[in-house]
Amino acid sequence: MKLQKMAVAGTLESSDIMVTIEPVPGDGIEIQLTSPVEKQFGERIRQVITATLEQMEVTGVCVTAVDKGALDCTIRARVRTAACRGAGQVQYPWGGRRV
Amino acid sequence: MKERLRRTMLYVPGNNPGMVKDAGIYGADSMMFDLEDSVSLEEKDAARFLVYEALTSLDLPDGEYLVRVNSLDSAYGREDLEAVVRTGRVAIRLPKTECAQDVLACEAEIARIERDCGIAVGTTPMMAAVESAAGVLNAREIAAATPRLMGIALGAEDYVADLKTSRSPDGIELQFARSMVLLAARAAGIDAIDTIYSDIHNEEGFRQEVRLIKQLGFDGKSIINPRQVNVVHEIYTPTEQEVLQARAVMEAMEEARRRGSGVASLHGKMVDRPVALRARRTLMLAGATGYGGGEDEVQWN
Numbered sequence: 050m051k052l053q054k055m056a057v058a059g060t061l062e063s064s065d066i067m068v069t070i071e072p073v074p075g076d077g078i079e080i081q082l083t084s085p086v087e088k089q090f091g092e093r094i095r096q097v098i099t100a101t102l103e104q105m106e107v108t109g110v111c112v113t114a115v116d117k118g119a120l121d122c123t124i125r126a127r128v129r130t131a132a133c134r135g136a137g138q139v140q141y142p143w144g145g146r147r148v
Numbered sequence: 149m150k151e152r153l154r155r156t157m158l159y160v161p162g163n164n165p166g167m168v169k170d171a172g173i174y175g176a177d178s179m180m181f182d183l184e185d186s187v188s189l190e191e192k193d194a195a196r197f198l199v200y201e202a203l204t205s206l207d208l209p210d211g212e213y214l215v216r217v218n219s220l221d222s223a224y225g226r227e228d229l230e231a232v233v234r235t236g237r238v239a240i241r242l243p244k245t246e247c248a249q250d251v252l253a254c255e256a257e258i259a260r261i262e263r264d265c266g267i268a269v270g271t272t273p274m275m276a277a278v279e280s281a282a283g284v285l286n287a288r289e290i291a292a293a294t295p296r297l298m299g300i301a302l303g304a305e306d307y308v309a310d311l312k313t314s315r316s317p318d319g320i321e322l323q324f325a326r327s328m329v330l331l332a333a334r335a336a337g338i339d340a341i342d343t344i345y346s347d348i349h350n351e352e353g354f355r356q357e358v359r360l361i362k363q364l365g366f367d368g369k370s371i372i373n374p375r376q377v378n379v380v381h382e383i384y385t386p387t388e389q390e391v392l393q394a395r396a397v398m399e400a401m402e403e404a405r406r407r408g409s410g411v412a413s414l415h416g417k418m419v420d421r422p423v424a425l426r427a428r429r430t431l432m433l434a435g436a437t438g439y440g441g442g443e444d445e446v447q448w449n
Contacts, residue, residue, distance in 0.1 A: 058194050064166035122201035123165040129201075130194040139193070143200075143230050144265075 050105050056135035059119075059127035062067035066119035068098075068112060068127040070135050084116035097121050101128040107136075152212060153177050153436050154299065154339050155368035155384045156377050161186040162215075163195035166200045172209035174374035175381070183228050184243050192224045194233050203235040214275060216241040220254055229257050232356075234265040239273035239298065244306065244449040246282045251293035258296075270296065275341075278311045279303030284325045287332035297338050301370060302329045304343035317353055319360065330365050339367040348373045358383045386430045394427035394434070401427075 055071035073079065080095050085096075098112055101124070112128070119127070133141060158176035160167050162183045171179040181202070187195040199215060215238045217228035226313050232238055240280070242254050255274065262269045274296040284307065291300045295380070302325055308314055313321045326342065333340035342361040345354045349434055359382050361369060396414055401424045404412035412419040 058254060062164075062166065064169060119165060120169055120206070122205045123169075123198065125205075126165075126194070126197040126201040129197045133197075140227060141197075141231070143234055 050107050050132060050136045052107060052110055052132070052135040053137055054135055056131045058130035058134065059123075061115060061117055063117050064119060064123065065117050066094075066127050067115045067117075068124075068131045069114075070104050070107075070112050070128075070131045071108055071137070073111045074109065077110075078102055078108065079111040081111070081113045082116065083114070084118075086116070086118065090124065093118075094122075094124060098128055102126045102132065105129065105132050107118055107132050122137045153368070153431075153432065154212070154341060155433075156380045157214070157341055157368060157370045158230060158377065159216075159344070159370060159372050160397065161195075162199045163187050163191045165198060167259075168198060172211055172213075174377050176211070176371070176374070176377050177368065178212040179283050180241060180370075181238075182216045182218055183224070184216050186219050192218065196224075196228055199291075200231040200235065203232065212239065213237060214239040214241045216243055216277075218383065219244055220250075220257065224278055226257060229254070229261055233258050233261040233272050234267070236267050236271075239275055240352055241275045241277060241302070243277050243303065244283070245276040245290050246278075246280060246292070247286045248289040248293040250299065251276050251290055255294050269406060272296065273298045273398075275299045275301060277301040277303045278325075278329060279306035281307070283307075284328050287328045288335060291332040291336035291338055291432075297336070299339035299367070300329055300333050300336075301341040302326060302343045304348055305346070307343075319357060324363065326364055326366075333367075334365070340365070342366045342369040344370045344372050345376070346372065348375065351379065355379060355383065374429055380432055386434050390430050391434045394430035397427035398431065 052072040057069045059065050059067040061067055078099055080098055082091055084091060084094060084095055094116055098114060102110060154177050156176040157178040157180050157211055160171040160181050181199045183195050183199060213275045215232045217240055218224035220226060240258060245251060258272050259269050262272060275298060276290050278287055278290060287300060291297060304315060304322055307325055308321055311321060330340045345357050347353060354376060358369060362383055397419050400412035400414045400419050
């Protein structure tokens with residue numbers, strides 16, 4: 050998935066995470082994270098963000114994430130939303146049965 | 149289709165992570181993630197991803213889960229179905245159903261997705277909500293449109309706007325619609341779910357409405373706040389006397405069955421199939437609250 054513009058998803062409400070992504074030169078994934086639970090879960094949050102972007106084949110991206118205690122599923126949802134918005138993609142390849 | 153209680157169907161705004169993760173902890177019989185009216189147009193994609201991720205990775209408590217998708221006529225409905233049908237764990241609530249063809253169009257889309265992702269065709273249940281004069285008048289054909297339908301619900305907010313009126317405390321403006329939806333459901337052998345009561349601060353008004361719809365025969369009510377769960381369940385819970393009477397009826401019918409008869413006598417009164425059906429429903433409701441009934445007691449047919 051090719052990012053074309055900056056995009057935002059999520060809110061600053063409790064249990065959510067606001068994810069801002071923007072395309073940057075190169076093929077890296079840079080993450081700037083703010084979280085009240087950064088000491089305990091910062092590494093985990095970064096892993097979830099990275100894995101989600103890799104699964105979507107998004108590279109060359111800078112992510113700014115402001116976490117408010119989001120679960121993994123919320124982090125994945127917000128990253129996917131931001132990436133699709135940034136790529137201008139309105140239909141998502143949902144794939145096969147997940148459960 | 150498995151028989152289950154649907155006394156409470158709790159709306160959960162699909163783009164609120166806190167509410168989505170806690171949806172199952174309040175004890176409602178059914179939890180309905182909403183992708184439609186509670187989600188702004190700008191956030192439809194975000195809500196869809198959030199509900200999809202929650203359904204596929206959260207360890208949700210036991211219970212029935214539904215997703216209210218956007219209308220298939222909108223720009224979002226088909227993508228909503230693409231996302232949630234393939235999770236294999238929800239029923240689909242179709243909003244603003246006007247005629248049987250709306251149900252069949254949605255069913256065809258669901259079947260296509262089931263085939264695409266290897267789910268047995270026909271396993272995703274559906275529920276239709278009627279929210280307009282046309283929908284209410286067509287309730288009978290809607291309720292009978294497909295065996296996938298497990299229920300039909302009344303959505304009163306749009307309905308009263310369509311009637312050019314507003315909701316009143318006694319609900320007289322909903323009299324016809326409630327009767328129509330209920331009769332359509334019963335004729336089709338599916339559940340009837342009443343509309344929401346939106347004034348969450350008026351508990352007495354809410355209680356009055358729940359008592360009314362229970363007496364009419366509705367299986368349950370759509371609710372918008374967890375604090376409404378216990379009120380509905382309390383009103384739907386049979387009294388101790390009703391439970392004792394229901395047990396006696398079931399025992400009398402079992403005794404009659406052993407004798408090869410379909411009719412029994414209890415305290416000098418005739419007990420037959422309709423009486424037994426009511427007793428069975430009473431024990432099912434009692435069993436849901438751990439109050440007197442139980443699974444063993446509701447197996448009788």
